[in-house]
Amino acid sequence: MLIINIAGLALIALIVWWFWLYKPKEAVLTDSDIVIKVENGVYQPSRLKIAADTPMTLYFQRMDPSPCAETVQFPDLEISATLALNEKVPIAIPALAPGKYAFHCQMQMYKGELHVE
Amino acid sequence: MTQATKHKKENSQTLTLMVDGASCSSCVMKIENSLKAVSGVENASMNFADRTVTITGSVESAALIDAVKAAGYAASLPSTENDDELLEEKERSDEAYYKHLIRDTTIALGLGVPLMLYGLITGDMNVQTSLERLAWLAIGLLTLGVMIFSGKHFYVGAWHSFKNHSANMDTLIALGTGTAWLYSMAVVSAPAIFPEMARHVYFEATAMIIGLINLGLALELKARGRTSEAIKRLIGLQPKTARVVRDSKEVDIDIKDVRLDEIVRVRPGEKIPVDGEISEGTTTIDESMLTGEPMAVEKKIGDRVSAGTINKSGSFLFKAEKVGKDTMLAQIIGMVKRAQNSKPPIGRMADVISSYFVPVVMIIAVVSALVWLNFGPEPTVAFAIISATTVLIIACPCALGLATPMSVMVGVGKAAEAGVLIRNGEALQTASKITAMVLDKTGTITEGVPAVTDVITTGDRNEDEILRLASSLEAGSEHPLALAIVESAQKRDIKQAKISGFDAISGQGVKATLDGLELLFGNQTLMQENAVAIDDYIDKAQALATQAKTPMYFAVDNKLQAIIAVADPIKKDSIAAIKRLRQQGIKVIMLTGDNRDTAKAVARLAGVEDFFAEVLPGQKAEKIKELQARGEIVGMSGDGINDAPALALANVGFAIGTGTDVAIESADVTLMRGSLHGLADAIAISKATLRNIKQNLFGAFIYNIAGVPIAAGLLYPWIGVLLNPVIAGAAMAFSSLTVVSNANRLRLFKANTH
Numbered sequence: 001m002l003i004i005n006i007a008g009l010a011l012i013a014l015i016v017w018w019f020w021l022y023k024p025k026e027a028v029l030t031d032s033d034i035v036i037k038v039e040n041g042v043y044q045p046s047r048l049k050i051a052a053d054t055p056m057t058l059y060f061q062r063m064d065p066s067p068c069a070e071t072v073q074f075p076d077l078e079i080s081a082t083l084a085l086n087e088k089v090p091i092a093i094p095a096l097a098p099g100k101y102a103f104h105c106q107m108q109m110y111k112g113e114l115h116v117e
Numbered sequence: 118m119t120q121a122t123k124h125k126k127e128n129s130q131t132l133t134l135m136v137d138g139a140s141c142s143s144c145v146m147k148i149e150n151s152l153k154a155v156s157g158v159e160n161a162s163m164n165f166a167d168r169t170v171t172i173t174g175s176v177e178s179a180a181l182i183d184a185v186k187a188a189g190y191a192a193s194l195p196s197t198e199n200d201d202e203l204l205e206e207k208e209r210s211d212e213a214y215y216k217h218l219i220r221d222t223t224i225a226l227g228l229g230v231p232l233m234l235y236g237l238i239t240g241d242m243n244v245q246t247s248l249e250r251l252a253w254l255a256i257g258l259l260t261l262g263v264m265i266f267s268g269k270h271f272y273v274g275a276w277h278s279f280k281n282h283s284a285n286m287d288t289l290i291a292l293g294t295g296t297a298w299l300y301s302m303a304v305v306s307a308p309a310i311f312p313e314m315a316r317h318v319y320f321e322a323t324a325m326i327i328g329l330i331n332l333g334l335a336l337e338l339k340a341r342g343r344t345s346e347a348i349k350r351l352i353g354l355q356p357k358t359a360r361v362v363r364d365s366k367e368v369d370i371d372i373k374d375v376r377l378d379e380i381v382r383v384r385p386g387e388k389i390p391v392d393g394e395i396s397e398g399t400t401t402i403d404e405s406m407l408t409g410e411p412m413a414v415e416k417k418i419g420d421r422v423s424a425g426t427i428n429k430s431g432s433f434l435f436k437a438e439k440v441g442k443d444t445m446l447a448q449i450i451g452m453v454k455r456a457q458n459s460k461p462p463i464g465r466m467a468d469v470i471s472s473y474f475v476p477v478v479m480i481i482a483v484v485s486a487l488v489w490l491n492f493g494p495e496p497t498v499a500f501a502i503i504s505a506t507t508v509l510i511i512a513c514p515c516a517l518g519l520a521t522p523m524s525v526m527v528g529v530g531k532a533a534e535a536g537v538l539i540r541n542g543e544a545l546q547t548a549s550k551i552t553a554m555v556l557d558k559t560g561t562i563t564e565g566v567p568a569v570t571d572v573i574t575t576g577d578r579n580e581d582e583i584l585r586l587a588s589s590l591e592a593g594s595e596h597p598l599a600l601a602i603v604e605s606a607q608k609r610d611i612k613q614a615k616i617s618g619f620d621a622i623s624g625q626g627v628k629a630t631l632d633g634l635e636l637l638f639g640n641q642t643l644m645q646e647n648a649v650a651i652d653d654y655i656d657k658a659q660a661l662a663t664q665a666k667t668p669m670y671f672a673v674d675n676k677l678q679a680i681i682a683v684a685d686p687i688k689k690d691s692i693a694a695i696k697r698l699r700q701q702g703i704k705v706i707m708l709t710g711d712n713r714d715t716a717k718a719v720a721r722l723a724g725v726e727d728f729f730a731e732v733l734p735g736q737k738a739e740k741i742k743e744l745q746a747r748g749e750i751v752g753m754s755g756d757g758i759n760d761a762p763a764l765a766l767a768n769v770g771f772a773i774g775t776g777t778d779v780a781i782e783s784a785d786v787t788l789m790r791g792s793l794h795g796l797a798d799a800i801a802i803s804k805a806t807l808r809n810i811k812q813n814l815f816g817a818f819i820y821n822i823a824g825v826p827i828a829a830g831l832l833y834p835w836i837g838v839l840l841n842p843v844i845a846g847a848a849m850a851f852s853s854l855t856v857v858s859n860a861n862r863l864r865l866f867k868a869n870t871h
Binding site: 001004005008009011012015016018019020022024039040041042044046065066067068070071073075078080081082084085088090106107108109110111 | 207
């Protein structure tokens with residue numbers, strides 16, 4: 001029983017670490033075209049590092065037909081776009097001050113972050 | 118789309134192309150040069166940041182696209198205008214996805230329902246004999262087939278999210294159904310390692326949950342379709358073709374090919390294809406689809422017409438002034454779409470919770486299993502597995518996430534149908550909390566055009582003769598009250614005569630001579646100074662003043678001939694609309710430059726409880742501040758141009774347009790209809806939407822807060838109830854459907870359209 005309890009607590013610790021504490025690495029964007037795939041519950045890539053004070057265009061390509069994937073929102077930038085299925089939808093990102101800007105679907109099941117440096 | 122924005126020369130226009138495949142700054146020069154080489158192009162300049170190129174010249178867009186293609190890149194006309202195609206595409210893909218979900222549901226329930234019935238009828242889902250082992254093994258493999266066929270998207274989604282260190286609904290479903298299946302397979306494969314009471318299989322739960330959740334998703338998809346009805350209707354207003362005059366001939370062309378300044382023909386019953394100005398003919402136009410104003414509007418040469426409105430009577434020609442995404446209709450669609458996707462602050466709390474939700478539920482599932490294993494009755498393993506599975510399945514982050522956006526979607530769309538354009542979620546939420554509404558008198562409560570209301574004759578001349586003399590006298594004056602007199606005469610087809618010796622006496626009135634008659638027109642002081650006897654009529658004049666009218670005396674040869682009263686009439690529906698606002702618990706405050714007496718009279722007539730009189734235009738913002746300092750949440754309505762600072766300062770600024778001639782996005786809320794009913798509608802819709810969001814959020818919170826502990830087995834020690842995972846699956850599947858359906862109730866909201 002002791003082993004089971006320890007395993008259970010370890011599992012909880014693992015959940016906390018994996019989902020909250022671990023910071024995955026960011027994709028660094030240069031001036032090349034970037035396409036963010038919207039598929040299987042994740043934005044791919046979901047963490048993007050972009051340069052400050054430089055406007056740019058992100059292309060979202062939605063492959064997931066479920067309605068959850070349909071909208072992408074950048075709440076801090078007041079951007080909200082409807083993504084047509086299987087099409088590259090351009091989203092113009094204005095020049096931004098350094099900081100972190102989240103983007104997500106309406107229900108926050110798809111989540112991503114722009115890291116502006 | 119030929120998105121021409123300005124003209125340089127005859128036939129020269131500016132258009133924008135989207136360029137794809139330009140990966141470096143050096144491509145810019147190449148693309149620009151390839152375009153400049155096309156004959157007819159005057160200039161081409163590319164914006165690398167947003168991958169657009171702007172071309173000036175007289176050339177068809179097809180030639181430009183070909184030129185970009187020849188240079189090795191892809192180009193297209195901006196796609197925003199193809200809203201209807203996008204919509205059709207979306208409906209097609211939604212329909213396909215719906216069929217897919219229904220097929221998955223049928224297969225999963227096809228296995229799950231008979232299995233569940235077997236369990237309910239025989240009460241025997243245990244593995245005892247070797248024959249049973251074999252039978253359950255076969256069913257286990259069948260269930261695996263269902264998981265792969267009907268539930269693949271949950272497992273793939275869960276795996277991808279996991280790799281990305283995120284968790285969502287898929288994670289919960291995959292873990293829940295996966296746990297149930299793995300436990301059951303373990304029982305089937307090695308029953309000996311489990312206590313006899315724990316040799317129970319849960320294949321039916323796995324199949325049922327997958328089936329029910331797919332069914333929930335399918336029904337939710339259908340319900341979601343209804344939430345966007347308003348925007349669909351707006352997009353549907355855009356006609357597909359236009360009849361233009363080219364080379365003196367009328368030809369039907371695709372709407373996208375209509376150029377600026379082109380002459381367009383509209384026949385009775387047709388929709389107006391683009392925005393412009395009537396150049397020939399008169400007609401009446403139904404603008405209700407844009408403004409919510411049900412009365413058709415008369416239009417003549419020089420009047421503006423808007424895309425999407427319907428020509429009721431005459432055939433006319435107009436000059437295209439705005440095409441593509443610059444039309445009023447396209448702007449409305451764009452604004453409604455953006456607003457529908459924006460989130461009021463009330464939804465942010467739910468967002469914060471959703472971002473922690475799934476891992477927290479996973480932790481609760483583990484804790485629950487440990488508690489059952491440590492303290493539960495036998496068979497502890499079975500109880501632990503059931504409780505963990507049920508917790509994972511019942512928790513529904515979707516209901517929480519959907520609560521706000523679904524209501525906003527329906528609410529904002531419904532508002533647009535009533536001619537109320539709400540800029541974003543924040544404006545929607547604040548509008549629902551307004552405690553004081555400031556209305557500008559002139560043009561908002563009143564028509565904004567003073568008119569003659571009374572002509573009381575006091576001599577032997579009749580009304581027409583008095584108006585002829587008075588209007589001849591006033592024709593030279595630019596005072597708004599003088600204009601009212603002249604207009605009133607014109608309405609009666611009375612011609613003005615030539616006067617001489619015109620003299621304006623500041624603050625008193627005017628005088629002149631006509632055919633040897635001395636004409637005097639002005640206030641009491643003017644009459645008294647010229648020794649005109651008015652004592653018998655002062656009471657009458659006073660009575661007019663208390664009715665919010667401005668009385669003036671008219672004398673000929675120093676003998677009083679008439680009292681003429683001029684007033685800016687209160688709009689027909691202002692009183693009813695103000696009453697509606699007050700019924701909604703809002704203090705209505707009038708703002709005017711008039712003196713206190715007139716202001717008081719207008720306020721009384723309009724049913725306004727409080728007013729600020731003698732306010733200079735520049736002081737409006739101060740009055741807003743004053744109200745805010747008293748703790749009021751202030752809504753301000755005005756024309757959006759002169760009142761800009763006050764509108765900006767107010768908690769919610771309402772720009773009231775007259776018909777389609779309004780600057781959209783100049784305020785938090787734009788009312789396409791001149792009527793104050795639009796204002797009352799805006800507040801009512803905001804309140805209804807916020808109420809709906811609160812119901813949804815409350816429901817979603819309560820559902821999860823009550824559901825998760827019950828699933829964990831909190832009720833077991835007291836009443837011996839442990840939730841069945843299948844019931845948890847059904848509850849979860851229908852919780853988000855409930856949220857969407859509740860949001861759809863907002864569609865029943867009725868605006869006040871007279």
